[in-house]
Amino acid sequence: MPSDRDYYAILGLSRDADIETIKRTYRRLALQYHPDRNPGNKEAEERFKEISEAYEVLSDPEKRRQYDLFGQVGSVGAGHTDPFSQVVEEMFEQFFGGRTRTRRPQATPGEDIQLTLELTLEEIAQGTRRTLTYARQEACSACGGTGSASRRAPAPCATCGGSGQVAYRVGGGFFQQIVYQTCPDCGGTGVRIVDPCPVCSGTGLELTTYTQEVEIPPGVADGMILSLQGAGHRGPRNGPPGDLLLQVVEQPHPTFVREGENLIYETWVAYPDLVLGTTLEVPTLTGVPVSLRIEAGTPSGEVFRIAGKGLPRYGSRKRGDLLVQVHVWIPPKLSRADKELLSAMRKNPTFQPAQKRPERSFFQKLRDFFGKS
Ligand SMILES: [Zn+2]
Ligand SMILES: [Zn+2]
Incomplete structure (x- = not known):
């Protein structure tokens, strides 16, 4: 019109x-x-x-x-750039409060950096420190991050008036809907660089090798993402940095299987040890073994709980347990004398099973334990 x-x-x-x-x-x-x-x-x-x-x-x-x-x-x-709406919105926010949407010229924040963090169960049990070295965008040293060769403050983008967004009116009549979009001319930065820095082409960024110390708390789990605020890429033209996101990858352990905060340890003992009873040395994640008494007449597949020897619960002082499952060892190879010994045992009625199946299966026993924890 x-x-x-x-x-x-x-x-x-x-x-x-x-x-x-x-x-x-x-x-x-x-x-x-x-x-x-x-x-x-x-x-x-x-x-x-x-x-x-x-x-x-x-x-x-x-x-x-x-x-x-x-x-x-x-x-x-209608239907084109509409900067005035923006001012009205801003003003109404200012006067009447409520909406938090900012439309002021804003420095674009930097991107997050994602890294994976391989941890052993020992490291997870204790918590650990790591020195990470990674590529990170930092403020260009040639232009001090301004993006301008003369380090001049950038001029506001003429298209969006420096807001980085352009408003479009949608629909007719007076009560139109206002739709905001990223300014096509400045990509949402709200600024125009008059004399782009030749080193960074006006982005204000420079790729560097960055070193960051990180403290990993005890009890983290595979797949968990730890975020370190501000350790990501710096934003263009001195915008705030993104975060460093560390995805935990738990390395398989040669001795233990993790089940939440509990650890499972499977061990094989000689048949006479289960029948007569014995004491086992059970390894732990701290490296100090604990003794476990196996009473005479313990069935194969029995699970023992050693309280507090599991993993710490993340963000808590509680610790899980170490569950020990004992199996009878079946020797893969026998001498003639061994065979004679076993044949004699086989004929002895004491060694004949009293029932066809054990009351609880191998898996049921473990499940029962988890059910209780
Ligand atoms: Zn613009
Ligand atoms: Zn530069």
């Missing part, structure tokens, strides 16, 4: 008003005539439309130039 109205008169401004004055005046008037504050007032609505249109033109250097030259602008209306 090209207009022949005097935009300067609508806003009550002189022809040489600067952009700050235009913005300030518009804010004041828009707030005064905003339909939210004047429900059902047709006159206020008309007035608000007028001042919005005037601002839309006068706040845009290109449109204002056209308007000053030709007295009208070809493309005012």
Whole structure:
């Protein structure tokens, strides 16, 4: 809707008003005539439309130039860049609170860096420290991260007025929906680099080899992601850094199987040891073995619980248990004498099974243990 109205008169401004004055005046008037504050007032609505249109033109250097030259602008209306809405939104946030969406020019934050962290069960049990070395984008040393060869402060992007977002009106009538999109001209950064730094091509970033000490707390689990704030890539033109995300990869252990905070240790003992009883040395993650008494007549597959010798629970002082499952050892090879000994045993009724199946299976026993923990 090209207009022949005097935009300067609508806003009550002189022809040489600067952009700050235009913005300030518009804010004041828009707030005064905003339909939210004047429900059902047709006159206020008309007035608000007028001042919005005037601002839309006068706040845009290109449109204002056209308007000053030709007295009208070809493309005012729905379906195109609409910076004024942004100001209204901002203003309403300021005055009435509530919405947290920021549309101020903002430094683009850096990207997160993801690394995997291979840990042994011993390291998980104790917690550990690591010195990580990785490639990281940091502020370009040639331009101090500004992206400008002369380290000049960047100019605001003309397309989005420095907000990094452009607003589009969708739908007709007065109560249109406003849709925000990343500014196509500055990629959302809100700035334009006049003299790009030749080293970083204006990004303000430089790839470096970075070293970071990390403290890994005890009890982490495979797949867990630990995040270290600010240790990711630096944002373009001194934007805030992203995070370092460390994904825990637990290495398989030669002795123990992990089940949450519990550890399972399987061991094989001689048949006479289960029948007559014995004492086993059971290894632990700390390297100090513990003694485990096997009573006479212990069935094969029995599970013993050694309390507190499992893994620490993440973020807690509690510890899991060490579950020891004992199996009878079946020798793979026998001498003639061994065979004679066993044949004699086989004939002895004492060694004949009293029942076909044990009361509980191997897996049931383990399951029962987990059920209790
Ligand atoms: Zn822009
Ligand atoms: Zn640079």
